Structure formats: C-alpha cells, structure tokens
Amino acid sequence: MRNNKLLLLFGSFLSLALLVVAAAQENVFREWRRVQSTAKAPGGPVEKRLRQVVVPALGVTDRCVTCHVGMSAGEPNVPGNPALAAHPPIPHDPASYGCTTCHSGQGRATEKADAHGTVPHWPEPMIPKVNADAGCGTCHSHIEVPNTKALRSGQAVFERYDCLSCHKVDGRGGTLRPGGGGMEGPDLSRIGAAGYKADWYEKHLEKSRTAGGPWTSTFGTIPDVERGDLETFLRTRVGAPKLVLAKALFHSLGCRGCHKIGGVGGDDGPELTAAGQRDPALSDFTHVPGERTLSNWWAEHFRNPSGVVPGSQMPAMVESEEDIQLLTHYVLSLRRGKFPEAFWPRDRIRAERFGEREFATDGATLYTTFCAACHGPAGEGMRYAGLPVFPAIGNPDFLELATDEMIAATVKSGRPGRRMPAWGEKAGGLRPEEVAAVVAHVRSLSPVRPQPDGKPRVWARPDAAHGPSVYARACASCHGDKGQGGEGPALANKVLLGSASDTYLFETIRRGRRGTSMEAFSRPSTTRPALSDSEIESVVAFVRGFEKGEKK
Secondary structure (H helix, E strand, O other): OHHHHHHHHHHHHHHHHHHHHHHHHHHOOOHHHHHHHOOOOOOOOOOOOOOOEEEHHHOEEEOHHHOOHHHOOOOOOOOOOHHHOOOOOOOOOHHHHOOHHHHOOOOOOOOHHHHHOOOOOOOOOOOOHHHHHHHHHHOOOOOOEOOHHHHHHHHHHHHHOOHHHOOEEOOEEOOOOOOOOOOOOOOOOOHHHHOOOOOHHHHHHHHHHHOOOHHHHHOOOOOHHHHHHHHHHHHOOOOOHHHHHHHHHHOOOOHHHOOEEOOEEOOOOOOOOOHHHOOHHHOOOOOOOOOOOHHHHHHHHHHOHHHHOOOOOOOOOOOOHHHHHHHHHHHHOOOOOOOOHHHOOHHHHHHHOOOOOOEOOOHHHHHHHHOHHHHOOOOOOEOOOOOOOEOOOOOHHHHOOOOHHHHHHHHHHOOOOOOOOOOOOOOOOOOHHHHHHHHHHHHHOOOOOOOOOOOOOOOOOOOOOOHHHHHHHHOHHHHOOOOOOOOOOOOOOHHHHHHOOHHHHHHHHHHOOOOOOOOOOOOOOOOOOOOOHHHHHHHHHHHHHHHOOOOO
C-alpha cells in the first residue's frame, strides 16, 4: 500500500512538473514571445500576443506578423529585432494578400523553421530572402520584357540623357543639384505597371523650350531610335528590377527554344510554367552539394546540367556566377497562384486573357528567345557535345543565297525529323508577324542579299551516270548516304527541298560555307579533286530526288 502511495505521489509530481514546463514553453519561452520582448516602441512595449492576417477570398491565414509585428496592419515600426521592421514599400497592401501568397512558407506556424517551411515534408518552403521579389511571379506575368541587350541599351539612354537628374528609378536619381534641378519629376520605378502618357516626349520638349531654368539644360531632342530604346526601358520598370533583369537574361539565351512557359515554347525540355513551386522533396539532390533547397538545386543545375540530371542534353549555357544566380531567380518566379480573377493584376489578365506576350516581340528579342541556344546569339551556329552541329544562319555565304521566303518557310515549318521545330505551325509557337520579325532580324545579321538569277526554282538536269557516285564520294560522309544528316544537315528534308532553289543548292556546293566544315567544292583540297559545274549540277539533281522520295 505504501509503495502505491509513493508511486501515486511521484506520478503527481511528475505530471505537475510536465504541466509547468509546458505552460512555461507556451507562455514564456515561445520564439515569437522572445522576438516581441525585444520591441522598444516609443509608447512602451508591444502587446505580447499572436497576430494573424486572414484573407478569406484567397484562403489565406498567415501568422507571420506574430514575429514580423511591424508588418501587421495598425502596428508601429518598432526598433529592436530586425524581424519587427515594417514591410518594404510595395504597390499593394500586404494585409490584403497575406504573406504566404507572395513568399510561400507555412502561414499558420509560429516557430521560425516551421513558418519558413524548412522542416521536412513541407512542400512549399519560403522563397529565400535574396530572391524575395521572385514571389511576384505568383500573380504577375510581366509582359514585353526584352532581351538583356535591349534592356541595357534602354537603361544607357535613360542615363545618358540624364533622366536621373529629375526622376528616381529603383532607388537611384532624383537628387538636388547645384544651380537648381533635381527631384522635379515623379518616381518612375513602377511606371511600366502604372502606365504613362504617350505624348510625354512632346510635353517635355515643349517645357524645355518655354519653362527655362533646369528644363533648358537637362532636356533636349532625342532621336527616334533612342526614344524607342528609352520607352522599352520604361515599360520594364514594374517595381521588380532584379526579376526583370533575370527574365531578360532568360530571353537572351534561347531557353524557350526547348522549354514551354505558359504554353509558349519548345518541347525538347520539360515545361517550366510552375518550376518555382516544385516540392524540393521531389528533386534528386544526389549530385547537388550544399543545402537541399530548390534554389540550390536550380543553381547547380545551371552550372552542370548533365551532372545534376544524368543523361540531360541541356548544355551549360552560362558560366558567370552572377548569371547563374539571375537564372535561378527567374525560375523561382515561375509560379501560378490559383486565385480569383478579381485579384489578378493587369499584366496577368493581358497575358492569359488577351494573349499578350511575356517577351518583347521585336525581331532581336524573338530570335534570342527562341533561336539563340541552337544558332548562336549572332547566328554563328553552335556545337554541343553529343548533338549535331546547329547551322550558322548568320553566315554571309548562307544569307547571300537564301531568300526571305526560304528562311520564313524554315522558321514556319521547321525541319521534320530534326530538332528544328515548326515554329509557325506548332502549339505554343510563333505568330505570322513574329515569324516575319525573326526573318527580318536574321537578314540584318549580314549586309549581303541574294541576287536573282532569272532561273526557275528547279533547273538542274539529272545525270544518272554521275549524280549518285559523285554524291557518295563527296557528300555522303557528312550528309548521310540517304541524306539523313550527320556532321552536316539532313538534305532529305521536305521543307528544305521545298523552299530551296537549285541555284541555292548549286552555289552552296560550289562556294562552300566559310567558318564551317562545308568546303568549296569548286576548289581542290589535299584529299579530293575539285568538282566541275556539271558534276555539281548532277549532285543537285540527285539531292532533289530526295524530295520525291526516290531511292538512288
């Protein structure tokens, strides 16, 4: 009996001790209480309590403001722990959207690791602080973003004409200057989202003539081309400069040639529309050193694609660490929040409901967005390990022979059986006016133009005695014995043969292509004799037979 009483006594003491410890942990030692206890508001300490933001229309309940008190509606920006600071200025009220809508994480949690989603099995960890504005991609589809060259060009014009004298952009400019001037114009950091009047230039020019003072010395005539560059830059000022720069880089590397985003792009690689929302637990970190985070996985993937994903044919497109981090930033922004359309911003409505492009539709940006990965930024052609050589479409020898119609047919209908997609015919491809813009850009890569020779498209006469043997001797090693391609492009291709003239084929064989392995067969080499014009004509006729499916 005595032992039972002692056991009951000890059990009671133990239960009481557990209750005391639990009460202390809940009411004294909770992490959020320690954070709030550091607050030193002018009016005294802040009330220690749980805080939350509830947005029923979005299905959001976030307790992040329990630690980030200064970001809670009606709360002061109090000194103390950095977590207590107010939210950086943004165009919309964070309390209207919640925290996890933009930043991800586990909104109902009140412990740091849980709230940031870095605990095991939470599928939506918080976006790293360095990539914070990647969360804008949850709602926004920033449209008409050009490639890096056009973006930098517009920024250079903006700075060269001293627009920073009066306007602040992304935290720069708008400073007072000796002799007057400065801080006269509005902040343009979000002018691309808010919009601006089309006649701004005329009004500025008129003021420079009539207002006198700083206007006379700071504003003058701007040529049309530079004004276009300037407006391209202004359209990209949407309050997320790093994200726009990252997206411009993506539009400079030809990534959409292989990957679809929002249904637009190629099919060789996986779709990236929601790549920034992927559950890290579904990623293989076997070959990824460091933290098991999505941002780290993407960064390592850009450094060494085939090392992270064995068997991947994706080449390492960038070498600089800065560009790797920018690409990672952009991919993390690829999110599609499923919210009521009443909450959609204008750019997302314009993209998803009216079909406006997220990339600029000038020829240069379209080319770098869809074509540069295979054909090179300047059309110089590319060679990747394990893949056929991609043609140098900026080669003057090609552009001197290829007509605009032939280039357009290639862009539109592709190369069946090869990696060149039919951009004008496939879902997620290019619109007719965009195909025309790409052709115009390709034509601009060289000053040469094809000269009409007055001959019909097909004029070469077959020579059954010489065509097959000359082709086998001089061409098959690169183009395949049946024109299937190899080191050289496939010649048994209906789009090529349907758009190329005999003159194009004849002169290509006769002249060759400088800077490529295609020699000029009108001249002998150390390993073969020259071909006569009649032999070249026989080869052209033989190749033309592939168009009809003839077996030679």
